[in-house]
Amino acid sequence: xxxxxxxxxxxxxxxxxxxxxxxxxxxxxxxxxxxxxxxxxxxxxxxxxxxxxxxxxxxxxxxxxxxxxxxxxxxxxxxxxxxxxxxxxxxxxxxxxxxxxxxxxxxxxxxxxxxxxxxxxxxxxxxxxxxxxxxxxxxxxxxxxxxxxxxxxxxxxxxxxxxxxxxxxxxxxxxxxxxxxxxxxxxxxxxxxxxxxxxxxxxxxxxxxxxxxxxxxxxxxxxxxxxxxxxxxxxxxxxxxxxxxxxx
Amino acid sequence: xxxxxxxxxxxxxxxxxxxxxxxxxxxxxxxxxxxxxxxxxxxxxxxxxxxxxxxxxxxxxxxxxxxxxxxxxxxxxxxxxxxxxxxxxxxxxxxxxxxxxxxxxxxxxxxxxxxxxxxxxxxxxxxxxxxxxxxxxxxxxxxxxxxxxxxxxxxxxxxxxxxxxxxxxxxxxxxxxxxxxxxxxxxxxxxxxxxxxxxxxxxxxxxxxxxxxxxxxxxxxxxxxxxxxxxxxxxxxxxxxxxxxxxxxxxxxxxxxxxxxxxxxxxxxxxxxxxxxxxxxxxxxxxxxxxxxxxxxxxxxxxxxxxxxxxxxxxxxxxxxxxxxxxxxxxxxxxxxxxxxxxxxxxxxxxxxxxxxxxxxxxxxxxxxxxxxxxxxxxxxxxxxxxxxxxxxxxxxxxxxxxxxxxxxxxxxxxxxxxxxxxxxxxxxxxxxxxxxxxxxxxxxxxxxxxxxxxxxxxxxxxxxxxxxxxxxxxxxxxxxxxxxxxxxxxxxxxxxxxxxxxxxxxxxxxxxxxxxxxxxxxxxxxxxxxxxxxxxxxxxxxxxxxxxxxxxxxxxxxxxxxxxxxxxxxxxxxxxxxxxxxxxxxxxxxxxxxxxxxxxxxxxxxxxxxxxxxxxxxxxxxxxxxxxxxxxxxxxxxxxxxxxxxxxxxxxxxxxxxxxxxxxxxxxxxxxxxxxxxxx
Numbered sequence: 001x002x003x004x005x006x007x008x009x010x011x012x013x014x015x016x017x018x019x020x021x022x023x024x025x026x027x028x029x030x031x032x033x034x035x036x037x038x039x040x041x042x043x044x045x046x047x048x049x050x051x052x053x054x055x056x057x058x059x060x061x062x063x064x065x066x067x068x069x070x071x072x073x074x075x076x077x078x079x080x081x082x083x084x085x086x087x088x089x090x091x092x093x094x095x096x097x098x099x100x101x102x103x104x105x106x107x108x109x110x111x112x113x114x115x116x117x118x119x120x121x122x123x124x125x126x127x128x129x130x131x132x133x134x135x136x137x138x139x140x141x142x143x144x145x146x147x148x149x150x151x152x153x154x155x156x157x158x159x160x161x162x163x164x165x166x167x168x169x170x171x172x173x174x175x176x177x178x179x180x181x182x183x184x185x186x187x188x189x190x191x192x193x194x195x196x197x198x199x200x201x202x203x204x205x206x207x208x209x210x211x212x213x214x215x216x217x218x219x220x221x222x223x224x225x226x227x228x229x230x231x232x233x234x235x236x237x238x239x240x241x242x243x244x245x246x247x248x
Numbered sequence: 249x250x251x252x253x254x255x256x257x258x259x260x261x262x263x264x265x266x267x268x269x270x271x272x273x274x275x276x277x278x279x280x281x282x283x284x285x286x287x288x289x290x291x292x293x294x295x296x297x298x299x300x301x302x303x304x305x306x307x308x309x310x311x312x313x314x315x316x317x318x319x320x321x322x323x324x325x326x327x328x329x330x331x332x333x334x335x336x337x338x339x340x341x342x343x344x345x346x347x348x349x350x351x352x353x354x355x356x357x358x359x360x361x362x363x364x365x366x367x368x369x370x371x372x373x374x375x376x377x378x379x380x381x382x383x384x385x386x387x388x389x390x391x392x393x394x395x396x397x398x399x400x401x402x403x404x405x406x407x408x409x410x411x412x413x414x415x416x417x418x419x420x421x422x423x424x425x426x427x428x429x430x431x432x433x434x435x436x437x438x439x440x441x442x443x444x445x446x447x448x449x450x451x452x453x454x455x456x457x458x459x460x461x462x463x464x465x466x467x468x469x470x471x472x473x474x475x476x477x478x479x480x481x482x483x484x485x486x487x488x489x490x491x492x493x494x495x496x497x498x499x500x501x502x503x504x505x506x507x508x509x510x511x512x513x514x515x516x517x518x519x520x521x522x523x524x525x526x527x528x529x530x531x532x533x534x535x536x537x538x539x540x541x542x543x544x545x546x547x548x549x550x551x552x553x554x555x556x557x558x559x560x561x562x563x564x565x566x567x568x569x570x571x572x573x574x575x576x577x578x579x580x581x582x583x584x585x586x587x588x589x590x591x592x593x594x595x596x597x598x599x600x601x602x603x604x605x606x607x608x609x610x611x612x613x614x615x616x617x618x619x620x621x622x623x624x625x626x627x628x629x630x631x632x633x634x635x636x637x638x639x640x641x642x643x644x645x646x647x648x649x650x651x652x653x654x655x656x657x658x659x660x661x662x663x664x665x666x667x668x669x670x671x672x673x674x675x676x677x678x679x680x681x682x683x684x685x686x687x688x689x690x691x692x693x694x695x696x697x698x699x700x701x702x703x704x705x706x707x708x709x710x711x712x713x714x715x716x717x718x719x720x721x722x723x724x725x726x727x728x729x730x731x732x733x734x735x736x737x738x739x740x741x742x743x744x745x746x747x748x749x750x751x752x753x754x755x756x757x758x759x760x761x762x763x764x765x766x767x768x769x770x771x772x773x774x775x776x777x778x779x780x781x782x783x784x785x786x787x788x789x790x791x792x793x794x795x796x797x798x799x800x801x802x803x804x805x806x807x808x809x810x811x812x813x814x815x816x817x818x819x820x821x822x823x824x825x826x827x828x829x830x831x832x833x834x835x836x837x838x839x840x841x842x843x844x845x846x847x848x849x850x851x852x853x854x855x856x857x858x859x860x861x862x863x864x865x866x867x868x869x870x871x872x873x874x875x876x877x878x879x880x881x882x883x884x885x886x887x888x889x890x891x892x893x894x895x896x897x898x899x900x901x902x903x904x905x906x907x908x909x910x911x912x913x914x915x916x917x918x919x920x921x922x923x924x925x926x927x928x929x
Contacts, residue, residue, distance in 0.1 A: 056398030111398030172863035
């Protein structure tokens with residue numbers, strides 16, 4: 001009797017355990033990562049970092065990271081995992097590097113304006129995690145408006161790059177304007193200083209008169225929008241751009 | 249078993265006093281549930297969390313003073329808003345919390361509206377009255393609104409703002425695509441103001457297609473329009489080989505010849521192999537037409553069709569007739585009537601016809617069409633709704649060919665059919681429909697577009713804005729779009745202006761394109777002689793621009809006709825041409841103007857007066873400005889450029905009358921003498 005009940009008990013335990021195991025394995029199956037066929041020693045950015053897009057929008061270019069070995073040669077078949085703050089959509093969020101050692105991911109930014117950190121990680125031969133941190137910028141309403149004003153009024157002088165549609169005036173100016181991404185110099189200037197320069201022109205702060213006064217052309221909120229855009233795209237980042245959203 | 253139950257009953261309720269006690273205790277507990285639920289509610293948890301978070305901040309006192317405990321509510325009866333979101337989103341109005349990264353405590357980013365006046369759900373959707381995270385954000389009940397994903401948020405702006413806004417590029421692009429890709433040719437979109445959205449894709453008439461193209465090209469185009477031109481707006485109808493064969497057979501058989509559609513020129517193209525390319529450049533064809541260069545980049549505008557492989561598409565005789573006068577084949581075309589001579593037509597057409605793709609038609613072998621095939625083609629043309637976009641002789645434009653989309657943004661998801669694996673939300677449904685319209689069920693006719701993900705998102709944003717809320721909005725809240733006027737110039741000059749398609753690029757009295765300057769006040773702005781010369785040989789005013797005014801080869805009488813009309817009709821009442829002279833300024837005034845130009849106002853940053861020293865490439869070159877502009881216009885422009893041309897980027901410098909007069913004197917003295925001197929040397 002006793003032996004029979006214990007056998008019964010063991011049978012049930014076995015059934016329970018196997019169902020549990022089955023359900024568990026099914027669960028982990030859906031999030032299972034592909035098996036790496038190779039391991040690298042370092043992970044580097046190929047392209048796609050420091051892009052700017054509106055909140056919630058996908059970045060104009062995909063993010064491409066590359067896994068290299070100790071000699072700096074690309075490693076194919078290494079596993080790369082990407083993580084970011086909640087709300088960021090990474091498509092795909094993991095995968096094996098292709099024949100040129102790269103993984104390409106489309107990124108949609110989260111719903112809040114600010115900088116988003118994307119962590120790309122891979123494991124080396126000794127199963128140690130190697131990480132790469134990248135940052136992308138999401139523009140909120142005000143910064144988007146600022147970006148529009150920048151294209152309209154500022155970009156042609158302040159952006160040294162020419163495009164097919166527009167020739168840059170940067171090189172033609174005796175005193176070079178600051179590109180707006182130039183955080184090193186612009187971050188040191190207060191909002192009040194920037195507002196004064198935009199409103200009253202360069203001479204307001206003893207700077208070049210080639211920077212005209214825009215106070216009668218742009219409204220106060222336009223100027224604020226422009227400054228919020230300048231803060232958002234500064235590199236190195238400006239503190240006024242707010243927090244960095246990370247994976248945790 | 250039954251015995252046990254009976255004894256339990258006896259134990260609890262056997263004695264009446266004991267029974268009373270037991271019932272009271274049970275009652276008390278059940279009453280306590282409500283306050284307990286309240287005490288452990290999510291919003292209290294978040295409010296405590298907020299207080300804990302601000303506790304250690306330097307501005308804790310100020311922040312604490314702003315906190316109001318309990319459920320918060322924004323109630324706006326006229327908008328139907330009962331929003332309790334601020335019960336958990338406590339720091340919404342605290343800009344000093346900008347460094348906080350955790351929700352729900354972030355301050356709201358700066359927007360042009362006040363939270364107290366608009367609430368939250370007007371823009372974000374979701375359940376305003378709910379007080380739990382799940383119910384407010386993603387209600388599982390099918391008839392309620394989930395939160396609108398951030399990437400579509402501009403659709404909410406579009407509910408009230410019917411025109412484009414500088415801060416809503418996604419919505420603006422979506423609306424533009426709806427008409428640019430001809431969506432509204434099949435899907436009617438009635439806007440809340442009662443008008444119907446108009447298409448801007450201008451699909452060509454197919455009634456005389458045989459004059460223009462071969463059946464082989466039509467076949468290849470029908471099979472895959474993007475294989476011919478990657479920028480083509482025509483979608484892919486995923487036709488079978490047989491269907492494409494029959495439709496092409498019908499279109500050719502149905503086509504009639506228009507007199508003048510084909511010409512055979514006796515003139516020979518220029519013997520200079522570079523002549524074609526330079527005529528293409530001089531005529532600024534690239535302002536409107538794009539060509540893919542060797543590097544794979546598209547170079548040129550998108551007003552007209554892409555010309556990368558045009559030689560595989562058009563018949564030489566048709567192209568020559570078209571270049572002679574495009575209005576013969578298509579009276580409404582945006583293409584100007586260049587007055588090319590036959591030598592130029594021959595040169596340009598030879599240049600264009602060389603732009604071929606040998607692979608495009610290599611595998612197209614069509615046998616002569618049978619009557620049956622033609623009849624089948626005709627049926628397909630009606631069934632696929634080709635006439636919704638194209639004019640086709642003998643086929644009526646179908647009405648309401650596709651479902652109306654005027655209220656698509658408030659379509660209940662219970663009415664939608666999703667395919668497996670899709671998220672059951674309205675935005676996901678719209679995205680799916682745009683991306684893969686035929687995946688939803690077999691037999692659907694909507695063609696396949698090749699939109700980028702960003703274009704799909706912007707289209708979805710524009711469609712979500714078309715909703716019940718927008719239609720029932722109180723009129724006081726709606727911000728109407730600036731309607732395009734139907735202005736048409738009159739008389740002989742008016743005819744000439746439509747022949748030259750001036751309105752394809754220029755805007756006058758609220759009508760026309762935005763590629764070139766607004767000419768509403770051109771008559772006050774420029775001098776007569778300059779304008780006549782400019783028509784005959786348009787020089788470069790803005791060296792940095794790629795798009796420029798082309799030369800139309802006007803005759804003297806045409807140039808004079810146009811100039812007279814512009815000088816008399818396009819006059820700004822605020823600019824009195826005769827109030828200021830073109831000469832007679834004192835040397836002192838001119839000198840002062842020069843100092844102001846190079847000093848105080850530093851105009852040389854954007855303009856060039858002296859080509860030796862100035863390098864400004866943004867505004868028009870001013871070396872000859874004294875023979876181009878009137879003095880009165882220049883003076884008024886100095887005072888307030890936006891008053892004369894709204895939206896111009898020339899900054900308003902709020903000049904004093906003296907400064908404006910001195911600068912005018914300086915500028916009007918710039919008659920291009922400097923360049924004449926250098927020419928002499």
